[in-house]
Amino acid sequence: MYTMEQAIIMKSKCLKVLFALSCLLLVSCGNNDDYQAVAESNNRLAFNVPSNFPPLAQDIEYNYPTEKGFELGRKLFYDGRLSADGTISCSFCHEQGYAFTHHGHDFSHGINDQVGTRNAPAVQNMAFQAEYFYDGASNSLEMLSIVPIHNPVEMAETLETIAVKLQVDKEYVRLFSLAFDGSGVTSGNILKALGQFMTMMVSSNSRYDRYVRNEPGGSLTAQELQGLGLFQAKCATCHKTDLFTDSAFRNNGLPPNPNLNDLGREVVTGFTTDRYKFKVPSLRNVEVTAPYMHDGRFGSLQSVLNFYAGGVLYSSTLDPVLNQNGTLGIPLSQEEKDAISAFLKTLTDTDYINNPLFYYQT
Amino acid sequence: MKFKLQHIVAAMAVATTLVSCNNDDDTTAVSGTGDAEIFFDNSVNGDDLLLNTSAYTNSNGESLKINRLNYIVSNFVLIAEDGTEVVYPKENSYFIINEGANSTTVHLEGMPAGNYTKVRFGLGVDQQRYLQGETAQQSFWDLAAASELTWTWSTGYKFINFEGTFTSPQTDGEKTFQVHQGSNTATDNYREITLTLPNTARVRTDETPSIHLIADANVILDGATKIRLFDALNTANTGAAIMGGQGLIDIANNTLSMFKVDHVHNGAGDHHEE
Numbered sequence A: 001m002y003t004m005e006q007a008i009i010m011k012s013k014c015l016k017v018l019f020a021l022s023c024l025l026l027v028s029c030g031n032n033d034d035y036q037a038v039a040e041s042n043n044r045l046a047f048n049v050p051s052n053f054p055p056l057a058q059d060i061e062y063n064y065p066t067e068k069g070f071e072l073g074r075k076l077f078y079d080g081r082l083s084a085d086g087t088i089s090c091s092f093c094h095e096q097g098y099a100f101t102h103h104g105h106d107f108s109h110g111i112n113d114q115v116g117t118r119n120a121p122a123v124q125n126m127a128f129q130a131e132y133f134y135d136g137a138s139n140s141l142e143m144l145s146i147v148p149i150h151n152p153v154e155m156a157e158t159l160e161t162i163a164v165k166l167q168v169d170k171e172y173v174r175l176f177s178l179a180f181d182g183s184g185v186t187s188g189n190i191l192k193a194l195g196q197f198m199t200m201m202v203s204s205n206s207r208y209d210r211y212v213r214n215e216p217g218g219s220l221t222a223q224e225l226q227g228l229g230l231f232q233a234k235c236a237t238c239h240k241t242d243l244f245t246d247s248a249f250r251n252n253g254l255p256p257n258p259n260l261n262d263l264g265r266e267v268v269t270g271f272t273t274d275r276y277k278f279k280v281p282s283l284r285n286v287e288v289t290a291p292y293m294h295d296g297r298f299g300s301l302q303s304v305l306n307f308y309a310g311g312v313l314y315s316s317t318l319d320p321v322l323n324q325n326g327t328l329g330i331p332l333s334q335e336e337k338d339a340i341s342a343f344l345k346t347l348t349d350t351d352y353i354n355n356p357l358f359y360y361q362t
Numbered sequence B: 001m002k003f004k005l006q007h008i009v010a011a012m013a014v015a016t017t018l019v020s021c022n023n024d025d026d027t028t029a030v031s032g033t034g035d036a037e038i039f040f041d042n043s044v045n046g047d048d049l050l051l052n053t054s055a056y057t058n059s060n061g062e063s064l065k066i067n068r069l070n071y072i073v074s075n076f077v078l079i080a081e082d083g084t085e086v087v088y089p090k091e092n093s094y095f096i097i098n099e100g101a102n103s104t105t106v107h108l109e110g111m112p113a114g115n116y117t118k119v120r121f122g123l124g125v126d127q128q129r130y131l132q133g134e135t136a137q138q139s140f141w142d143l144a145a146a147s148e149l150t151w152t153w154s155t156g157y158k159f160i161n162f163e164g165t166f167t168s169p170q171t172d173g174e175k176t177f178q179v180h181q182g183s184n185t186a187t188d189n190y191r192e193i194t195l196t197l198p199n200t201a202r203v204r205t206d207e208t209p210s211i212h213l214i215a216d217a218n219v220i221l222d223g224a225t226k227i228r229l230f231d232a233l234n235t236a237n238t239g240a241a242i243m244g245g246q247g248l249i250d251i252a253n254n255t256l257s258m259f260k261v262d263h264v265h266n267g268a269g270d271h272h273e274e
Helices: A004-029 A034-040 A066-079 A145-150 A159-167 A169-181 A187-200 A206-211 A222-234 A301-310 A334-347 A350-354 B001-019 B127-132 B140-146 B245-257
Strands: B033-044 B061-079 B086-087 B095-096 B105-112 B114-123 B157-168 B171-182 B191-203 B210-216 B240-242 B257-267
Touching: A004 A169, A066 A169, A066 A187, A145 A159, A159 A169, A159 A187, A159 B140, A169 A187, A169 B001, A206 A334, A222 A334, B033 B061, B033 B114, B033 B191, B061 B105, B061 B171, B061 B191, B095 B140, B114 B140, B171 B245, B191 B210, B191 B245, B191 B257, B240 B245
Parallel strands: B033 B210, B171 B240
Antiparallel strands: B033 B105, B061 B086, B061 B095, B061 B114, B061 B157, B114 B191, B157 B171, B210 B257
């Protein structure tokens, strides 16, 4: 239904709407003509909520994506200068071909080949989520980039230093000025540009999406349909809606990794009742985002399903959904596992992972 | 922003009318705008706060030598006698008090002339502002970073950065302490504080009142709730850190009584040396 190509086509339409809107603003406030100037030089991009999605969880009006802001955010996302030694860009750990995950790494490695303690999740549909990172270290799409930038084992930089580094680059100075109405290379604008880029990163064109929206190319096999039914019955309480997450923190019974003892949500809240709770991840594009779980312990969907069927460990914070009538986990036959696995693969969105708009060519 | 401006203009109009029917020592109506300043005089339980100097002993029997006291104050509102509130424009209403850098005064500019009897402000950054993200006008992140008031492992601001060393009757030797107060995605620890002024603060085009507040750093740990640093010691027994959980909620509650108004100076010019 909605693609970035369409976004571009829609821009002229959007411009008209925007113009009407800005006239309205002009009338109501009477004294401002820079709205017009912005509309002429830097268009707002069209952002449509896919019809099968829940509403936005972030108020994107605060930092609404514009053409120039988006392009600048994309350039920053692919620029190693955002790290202390100039080698690690966001895209280093978030590769488009794998739905913006770090392919083949259980723990993402960053600067000086240091290894982190968590697996890089997919970056997609961020504006529809209320919490970010496995422990909810951030709840703002605009502010979240602070975490990887300052993390000593990821990029080990500071926003202030990045701003200083980019201020000497004439091209960046020009691009910031275009994107932010004459304003300069600042910490705030770096965050805003990255936020605009990530706002536009919507994945909503998998075969499953076409199926639910009754669009051409949206047929599912009998096995996939069986998997969909099982998924709705057994998994969708947590992997909710067509985002496949409820943005909540839950303990799904993974035995804690003894090498890390990652406390999950407790790290942020300080409450022991949050121990071993992690953000429910979206399962979109899950076929290409292996390895799985916060520590990347499982290499295949089959292993994930084996875990849900027989490996769930009891602890005081285990989610009650996975501890019903004395049964731990979700009993599944091999046939059912195969069906769920087949269904999960219908969530792969090749439009998204091949979309040239999310790829920055130098 | 435009909306806010209209607010201010409206408030100005109200304040102006108010003042005209007010029978303070002024007989003539006041108009125009002026400035107000609020001086945060950092202290510890009645003593002056001296960084890196002597230790202060609290009611838990712990002695704290303080190396750092920085905090964010925000969302200033001056309240006139009849309750009319003049809200300082939100996008300019975040300030850093940094004892070490001797930055302890908040200047509010362009306030409507009038007689004010109360001041309200926030300690920290409210959720609304936080979720609006950075504005291009005010690079607050950089300012906060310069005073060690940003949190980078999560994406927020430290509302208070209170650090130093301490000794405790429960353990031997000097340990470090770090109290980092702030909100996280689970608890909103921003609090607003309203203080009544002992005498009216007169804002005039040519008069800048100075509201002299005493900020008592002792109350952070030794307030309504007694928080022992000993209980926050790390497993290596080298230092105590309070940066999350119930501790922050208790501190937020304690800080509700951290500020008192000592006096208000009226007249022209600056009243406090910085």
